[in-house]
Amino acid sequence: MCGRAGRKGKDDAGETYLICIKADLEAVCNLLDADMPAIESCLAPEKRGLKRALLEAIATGLVSGGEAIKDYVRCTLLYRTLDKKLVYNIMNSALQELINESLIIFKEDESYEASLLGQAVVASAFSPEDGLFVHEELKRALQAFVMDGDMHIFYMFTPFQVAMQTPIDWPIFRDQLDRLDESGLRALQFVGVQPGFVNTMVQSGASLKENTPAQQNQARIYRRAYTAFQLRDLSNEVPLSTIAARYHIPRGTVQTLAQQCHGFAAGIVKFCQRMNWGMMAAVLDHMRDRLEAGARADLLEMAQVTFVKSWTARCLRENGFRNLRALAEADPKDLVPVLMMVNPRKTQKNQLYPTEAERYAAKLLVKAETIVASAKREMHVEIEE
Structure with a gap:
């Protein structure tokens, strides 16, 4: 609402009402009196944004030659706020990293071209770092994908952003590991989760170290595995409130996971398609339906119907x-x-009120008519296919 209070070029002034509890009043006043933070480029070296921007520009054909890349960099806020030589050094370093990581190719005519891997990273909307991590995991999965259960797929579809922001409660992690069947445990061990390490973390009360690249990689695996349990529960029709209580996290975190997993899963499937891993893409794409429906496999068909979500589908099936x-x-x-x-x-x-009861029943009848009509459309589509 604050952002809509006044627009430059549209209004001379804008009004905003900020409502807060008394305990927050001092913090709010300090916020209002504080200086505006300086604008910073998201392409700054510590944010590693220029590397991703260059990969996307090259992969989409926006630039290819050295001079075109320099022209592109000169149009950035980074170029306007830092020393020009420093910016060109950052640019050259980013290009060399992309070459070393096989994301782009330096051709004989001194132009740059995205490799198949680079194109897959851009098409799936991953950062170069995330794309390389996904690539390594998918390469290993191609050799031995655990298909006699769902845990491997839930792990692959767990978004990095949510996983890295979710603190691990190690006793809960151990409890969930103990509850896994043989297939689920084998899947998590395959991706790098060791029950012995989890036991050590429970007994020591320590936190994950993330100082070296190897430690950061290990932390990413364990955080994703822990969050994958929550994603599994969502797809098994466990209520949001139950999941939040089970893992001692805010309900909003679970909602964010439910929202972001669809886009991340689509990115994983697109990545496989661009890498020409058709069989892997087909396997993962099938599970996307369960993520979108938030339901077990037996409800997927009905969950495609308008107004029929997982709980509604379960009630309909049981009746x-x-x-x-x-x-x-x-x-x-x-x-x-x-x-x-x-x-x-x-x-x-x-x-409790007869008039309201009639109105509510009439409203549900309209909803029921929509459900039946939608089901008929779905049936027609299936028959045509």
Whole structure:
């Protein structure tokens, strides 16, 4: 709302009302009186942004020759805020790193071209560092993907950003490892999780060290594995509040995971497609449906229907509407009692007032008609395919 209070060139002034509790009043006043922080380029060396920007510019064909790359760099805020020689040194260092990591190729005509790996990284919207990590993990998965369970796929689909911001509760980590079946444990051991190391962290109470590249890589693996448990629970229809309580994290963190995993999974699949790993892309793409539905495999078909999320699909299945055909052939009036079960608290509240009860039932009937119509459309699509 603050950002909408006034726009340069549109208004002369803007008003903002900031509401806070008394305990935060001093902090809010300090914030209002504080100086504006200086604008910094996201391409600065410590943020390693120029490396990604150059890879994307080369991979998309925006630039290729040395002079074109310099022209591109001269258009950045980084060039305007730092010494010009320093910026060119950063540029040359970034280009050399991209060459060393086989993300770009320096051709005989002294132009640059993205390698197949570089194109895959850009197409999947990963940073160079994340792309290289994904590449190594997928290469190993190609040799021995654990397909007699889901844990390997949940790990692969766990977004880096959420995982790196989620603190590990080591006793909970150990408890979840102990509950895994043989397939799940084998999948996590394959990616680099060692139960013995987890036990050591529980007993010592220590934190993960992230000083060296090897330690950072190890931390990334363990954080992703820990977050993969949460992603597994989401796909198994465990409520957000239960997951938040189980892992001692805010509910908003679980919601962020639920939102970001779809885009990250799409990036992983796109990466495999660009690398011409068709079989791996097909396996991973199949699991994306479960992520989007937030449901077990038996509900995927119904979860494609409008208004039918995982809990609604489970209620429908348990009350006789076991598949898409049953929904398509149903009388909307027969769905209304089931839809009332989906939100019993709201149903009970409306039952207290006859007028409200009628209005609520009418609203659910419209919803039921939409569900039946959507199911019929889905059935038609399946028949055509």
